[in-house]
Amino acid sequence: MLRVCLLSTVMCAGMMTGIAGAQSEETTQPAFEAPSLYAADWTDEGIAQVAQQLTGTWASSGNVGGSQLMMAVAPAPVEGMSDTLFVESVRADTPWAPYRRAMFQLYRYKGEIRLRTYEFAVGAVSAGLFDGMWAATEYFPEITADDLIATLDVELETTANGFVGSTPYPYPTGIGGAVEMTSSMTLDGDTLSVADRGYGADGSIVWGAEADSAVEFKRADAYAAVDRRPDGMIIVDYGPENEVEPQDGYELHVHYDGYLLDGTRFDSSYSRDLPFVFQYPPGTRAITGWGIGMEGFDKDSHRKLIIPGYMGYGDMGNPRANIPGNATLVFNVWMAHIEEVAASATSGQTHTHDDGTVHDGPDHD
Structure with missing residues (x-):
């Protein structure tokens, strides 16, 4: 059955786990050219x-x-x-x-x-x-x-x-x-x-x-570290650095706002007053760029993730969240809590959508 993300778009690869999680490096990378840093053409x-x-x-x-x-x-x-x-x-x-x-x-x-x-x-x-x-x-x-x-x-x-x-x-x-x-x-x-x-x-x-x-x-010096990745993704890391960062099996509690470049805020955990809780690494339960953005993300620190379309929802977009195809996604994220748990401890996790739907676990089958 196709997986669909309703509003909480970071939680799964949406309608195309192949694009967000399983598509090969050879088929995706040559098709994307990262934009160049803006260069002003001053009048005089x-x-x-x-x-x-x-x-x-x-x-x-x-x-x-x-x-x-x-x-x-x-x-x-x-x-x-x-x-x-x-x-x-x-x-x-x-x-x-x-x-x-x-x-x-x-x-x-x-x-x-x-x-x-x-x-x-x-x-x-x-x-x-x-x-x-x-x-x-x-x-x-x-x-x-x-x-x-x-x-x-x-x-x-x-x-x-x-x-x-x-x-x-x-x-x-x-x-x-x-x-x-x-x-x-x-x-x-x-x-x-x-x-x-x-x-x-x-x-x-x-x-x-x-x-x-x-x-x-x-x-x-700049008040944030900037990781401009060769795949086109940009991570702006504000810190602060702490001793606790994601490890395999840890349970992450992340608050976020998600935007399109036209100013649309397509999702926000703050509007539900509930963080997105998931086990690290998220794998195919989240879009590719989201998983990358969690690497080395310290507890109680803040980041901005700028994710090219092919690392998000690809050509098909996510119609349920009104995200068009190949849309660049921008997330302001806060690692609210990290808890060390057993790698198999996914039962009992629940997630509530804006429409009131509640289900176990981070997946959307």
Whole structure:
């Protein structure tokens, strides 16, 4: 009988165990060519220089709100726009959970370079798709200018080691009781300083008046390790490293959100408030890329898995989960628990679908 995955798509090879688990290396590998890392075609040398100066990972010199802040900036495409960069801001102790995702666009205004900031307008459900995508811009989600909301401009003036800039006028805001805000930034070699200031309706400074209100960032190492595999799969590993990782026969408890590159979230264990529980290795009970993504995945650590279509549901896709053929799958995963159990101890495992169906074990016959 054909196996079908209903919503919980990582649990089995779906309608084609041959593609996800048993197809030979010789028949699958030559047909797939991994995409190349996104390479921006900057409008001019001045814009290219500013973009290159911004690109990379930045860490605050001190704690802000009790935690060190980190920021990753990488060129990333937006359909219908040029000279764009993806910006992700995280707290160092939870780098897998960004507190801000944004796009920068560099452009010329009256001959001078401006930096325009955009917030995403994709909705909370789809926002997680973008997490960690600074590390995998060859798979950057498909967005257009309609998916972004412009927030403010910063006029830039180049210097010997970078640039200085500020907003040309106050911009509307509702943050912290302010009605308007200004922003300034300075890049000097490996130091980036950002300062925001909010104003009340009477023109008084509501926040950001202190001399130390500017946040200073220094260039830093990336806050996640990136494994760009030759088969086209990418694993973004946030850690933390622990002593417990999957071994044959161990029972894994994994929470996840699953996305398509168009922003569709096709499955989430969080929506059921139940982790996916399965015995390691999953074999043909899971798509190929999922099994690979579990290798060396430490207890209580976080990863992002980007799985090419042929390592997921192949040509046929998974109609029951509305996954088209050869769709790239993206998972944000958390190894919530690892329990050492006997290799044969699969009885008694249950799984509940969104439609209320409950059955034993991780298979879907």
